[in-house]
Amino acid sequence: MLKLKTGLMVGALMVALSGTAFAGKKDDTIRFAYEQVPENVDPYFNNVRIGVILGQLVWDTLIFRDPVTNEYKGQLAKSWKWVDDKTLDLDLREGVKFHNGQDFDADDVVYTLNFVGKAENKVTTQTNVNWIESAEKLGKYQVRIKLKRAFPAAIEYLAGPVVIHSGKYYAEAGPLGMNAKPVGSGPYKVVEHTIGKSIKLTANPDYPASLNKRVPKIKNLEIRFIPDRQTQTAEVMSENLDFIMGVAVDQALGMKAVPHLQVVEGETMRIVFLNFNLTEQSPTPAIKDIRVRKAIAHAIPREAMVKQLVGEKARIINAICFPTQFGCDDKLAPRYAYDLTKARELMKEAGYGPDKKLELEIVAYRERDQTEAMIGALRSIHINAKLQFLQYAAMREHLRLNKAAIAHQTWGSFSVNDVSAGTPVYFKFLSDDMARDPEVRDLLEKGDSSVDPAARKEAYAKALGMIQERVLGVPLYSLTTHYVANGALQFNTYPDEIPRFWEMSWK
């Protein structure tokens, strides 16, 4: 008894001395952990998801896309108007203040866009900004954005990755200063950034009610960078964290039994598909035979994989794009239902069977269990696929050196809800295009550059249909992510994987 008491006292003393505050609503703080450290919290200078999340928490965009209806609404800009294919005029909102007290106006938009639009300023993801020619001030609250080319998806980018900095502060501090002491106009403001370790934020009480986000209901938010998933799990189980995301399915299911936690599955915009190397340098010329590719499409048990390996919220896709994206219309895309008999017949026609198996290499970089399931399925149609499981950069190099016939690809489109941020990456003769089909390229180009929404939709639908007709890739399903959170936290999930902390509240 004495020993037990001593143990309890020691434990209580240790907790008291550690300064570790248990998470929860008592100190009105959400403690959130993420595994990747952004190289710079300035949203233009990182390419990790936490950077996108911070971009939405700390900064604001000119336009806002409603995550439920996908309708575009005014944010820092009250309204906008296309003057011609390459000129966009915006009227800005008055009464917005940056976290350092500076007023927002046209100078901030002009400085930010002119800075990030210049290639020499080395914005990490150039595709987010390389369509910007320049920005000019038309009035204190009026700006004109000139585009390098006709780019109708500009509105989507202005509602996503293109955030607006305080021009004066950004000119003084630059991206490094912005990383050390971030200043935005968003619903949360940064109070402390310990590089590589944590970011502490607090609600911005001056956030205007006229904007589409809101003053956060939960006052404090603390983001910690914890690289190890098991450690994150232990932290959330021991009530030192309130929110983690991207939890593996098996772990998430296991944590459902923990009384103080809630496990929520959410769909993401990340799609999964197979990509074939159909170039002259393809390591497996047999893959250029459309019968082999059709057989592969028929052999993948997508429904069963979604049910057993992916998650309930995942959906089967029939074109290589995420269904909510503008232009993602699969009406012209043929379906390849799971049919092993048909797949074997196609393989037989192509000259393969139990006595002559097709040997090839498949490369993957995440969701290894899913790749292995596909390899198993391919074995049943006489394809022996050897798995190369690599880091993303190494996989990309591997593919560019034509070392693999099939890539198990995933793509999140940087949460941009427009086909131009996805399909063209793999089918418009860019560096990751292994199909190199000129007709598909031309259709995608038409969709990317036309300003007429109906013409864009038609071009994309034709391109997506052609990709499936020619089986240049096999669309599989969207991925889901699991969130594990304090049971007292009220929150919604969105396919763009951006937790809206400003919407969250305690139950």
Next chain:
Amino acid sequence: MLGYALKRLGTALAVAIFVSILSFMLLRMSGDVAIALAGEGARAEDIELIRKLNGLDRPLMVQYFDWLGHAALGDFGTSLYFKSPVMPLIADKIGNTIILSVASLAFALLIGVPLGVLAAVYQGGWVDRLALGIAVTGQALPNFFLALVLVMLFSVQLRWLPVSGSGTWLHFVLPTITLGYYITPPFMRIVRAGMVDALEMDYVRTARAKGLSKASVVLKHALANALVPVVALAGVQLGLLLGGSVVIETIFALDGLGYLAYQSITHKDFPVTQAILLMLSIAYVGLTLLADLVNAWIDPRIRLA
């Protein structure tokens, strides 16, 4: 002694240079840095621009000598990922790693030396077998597994200790036990072997014959001699701990050099990875050299061999 020291110093320098070349080349051959830096979705022209801007298009040997020349002056360049100078980044983290390494070494000595003494005194008995069991378990158990078991017990179940971080001394307790337990067995074994030999020596027999107490014979006469090789071993183990904390610091998100090494490897941040590798190699080589010199100073037979 001077000749021996110079000879060992020369060997140590050669090893350090060889390690630096090896680490530089191996890292470069492990993948295209420009692709890694460009990230997912980057275009070919972005990758080429990054390659050029970072001097990655130059011949490898040119890149190596350029790096070594600057490193000799303490300039390890700028982190490709964090975009800040490497030295302040390392200086900011090295303190936690030193604390963890020294604490782990102290833990290992506190456990290993008494266990070794007890095992020798009660040679062949249950205490000896228990000590052997602890030693075997310590070496056989992967330290990441032990870390998770300790976290589950002390953090999740008992809630006595924090899971991760480096804000207070309590954050160092579990990583110290994990790392310290892993290096306890060599100390236990070397003390046991030394004590078994010492207890059979004539001077110990004489001490016993003089009627000294058992504790005095064991701790004052036998242990003093058995501890000599422990000093040298501690130096080597400290070097091992400095370089071997990558996994443990990552699991416990302990903001030290090992965690920084993990981050830099993950992001193919070559300047940081190479600087850490070079510094840890030099630390290890330096501590091994020190251990050799201490051994040679204590035991002249070594320098004459």
